[in-house]
Amino acid sequence: MLKEVINILIEVRFHGRGGQGVVTAADILAVAGFKDGYQTLSFPMFGAEKRGTPVASFLRLSDRPIVIRDEIYHPNYVVVMDPTVIGPVKVEAGLKPEGKLIANYPKGAEDLRRAMGVDFDVLTINATKMAMEHLGRPITNTAMVGAFVGATNVIKLESLIETIKEWFANKELAEKNLRLVKEAYEYMKEVCGW
């Protein structure tokens, strides 16, 4: 998919809370995207370095070296790890009209669209439930990177799987996360009707 397009820049913003792996989500996708042939850049912005505080992270994918390091104000995609940051944080700020908002939100897309009063593409997944099933902990980042890849197709699932395997030194943890990534990916693919 990458070779057919020139001069592309895909910008993604992640929102969540400290402890959910918001920073790592962007980092994992930076590594995975590079495997697909993109130039990549990811970086975080957090408040106090404490669990529970709102955190944002940023990801750029391009076919040329990335020199822009400012925060992302007009993302193509927004990924929300935690339903409770929606509202206190204006997660949809600057999202491009043709963009997608992909959220961990158990009440479903219709409810979220109504609650936010927006009409752009909103996709939801119950990532907390999935993470609890696979990991036994409400850490939603790997589910959400799977959901992101399933919803956007901008990165190959194989590249993401390879990255997850490298990322976790602990084999058992890697396996658990792999299952979680795949389930979230498949779920989102079905939602999108790919």
Next chain:
Amino acid sequence: MEKVVRGFYSIAHSVKLCKPNVIAAYPITPQTEIVENLAEMYANGELGDCEYVTAESEFGAASILVGASAAGARTFTATCSQGLILMSEVLINAAGMRLPIVLVNTNRALSAPLSIWNDHQDSMVLRDGGLMQIHVETNQEAHDMVPVAFKVAEDHKVMLPFMINMDGYKLTHAYEPIDLLEQEMVDTFLPPYNPPVYMTTKDPLTFGSYAPPQYYAEFRVALQNAMERARKVLEKAYKEWAEITGRDWGGHIVAEGVEDADLVAISMGSLTGMVRDVISELRNQGKKVGLLKIRTFRPFPAKEVRGALKDAEKILVFERAVSFGHGGPVGMEVKSACFGLTPEFYSFAVGLGGRDVPREEIVRIISDVYYGKVDQGFHFGTVKPFEEVIV
């Protein structure tokens, strides 16, 4: 081999290849993952003949390196913000003792109020301390400059501490593709440290001795002479690095499109990429604008800066720190380098304490200066209206 790694790791990997003998660091905030990565390498036995010492403070870490360096060891540490300030007494001593300690300062703001985010206030406080200082734009440049720093610091013509400044967060916390160096390449470029003098029990020496008025000035003259000699040594090392690796980061400065430029924008550090991007867009629109990237901050490349700015009608400096009671610290140097020339001069302090500098802010500032919409002199970038309590 090109690999996506975090900024911190790009430094740690490079430091390992430089085969340091002693690394000392204070292990918690404001310390960074650089020493965390190095500690892991040390624990895994990857650092060869190296002692890794965890110190009780940044003051202690720097002091340990002073002792080790005086004994002839190749030494490294990393720090930033309050940590650098706590180290400062020792580092200024190290400069006076002519000890080639290499440190990476991951630029962050100073307290108070407390901030953990990026600007250049910390390294600017060390401006007059006798340390060589460079600023890097990307993690690849940071990665590449570690061997350069050791080579220049340890050159017998120089023998001074060397501080690599890389922007905290914007670079250090970023994952991006880095062409990681191989041991062989670093070995070709960087010889083992061969100290001209060092402490032994057989041939005792004194470092940092008491110097009454009849001796002190000559030591300081020697330090200034070393800084002057460092210009050439550093420039030569930059060139040699480009030849060996094929990655040419330029000399003390990099001037782009300044020959016919009416306005030259000046930047140092990770903001430069975006300033270049904006400048190149404006040039495409037919505007006569250029970019001056300053890489070496100490010794300050006044001759090169003046040469690049001699025909500019307007000079605009993007500052990342403030010299309170005067203006922007980079602008002060630029003005002094341009003494006798008569360009219009503008300087803007942006991104203080990690406030994001959006592309629009750079565009707006450059346009305002280009079209004469702001007064000359020192300004702050985007600041919210607020009421001062103490007036």
